[in-house]
Amino acid sequence: MSEVFLALADPTRRQVIRTLGSGPASVGDLARPFTITLPSFMKHIRALEQSGLIHTVKRGRVRTCSLDRDRLSVVGDWLDEQRLVWEARTDRLEDVATELEEI
């Protein structure tokens, strides 16, 4: 899970994730909007691949990237867990408030 959060801790990588949400794309197409060099861009692609957020396949000279939505869902699952903790707290606070009212 740490790898996923670390992969998302960069605006270039988040933009790649966003673009791949519309469907698979080649590294060349993905790199186009950015002003960084291709080797620098490839480091981001590798970081995303290692986190499991994207998969890549090389056919001839073109490497195509695709998003793994299931892997991204670990972020949503973690957030949902936190919300359960908050709700449990709110319930306890309400119980205390009710008890105070009854005094």
Place this chain on the structure above:
Amino acid sequence: MSEVFLALADPTRRQVIRTLGSGPASVGDLARPFTITLPSFMKHIRALEQSGLIHTVKRGRVRTCSLDRDRLSVVGDWLDEQRLVWEARTDRLEDVATELEEI
């Protein structure tokens, strides 16, 4: 937003966020479940504070930490954005499927 994701890219820091979900706690209480040294633990607290995910207040010798839920919501907002991109893609794919059926 990168700072928030970076802060969450560590199991100790995620555990602190989870614990603070139940309410404010002192650094001493938060550190107790971990086997790392207090200086190492303080680095995590500072990283969380710098990301804006927690706030801390020192009163006497006790530093109390509290969670900033609003700051954590940037993660959920980002995820929601991605889902909108996916849904737009699904709609387009459905349009193509309908057109193919009509051929």
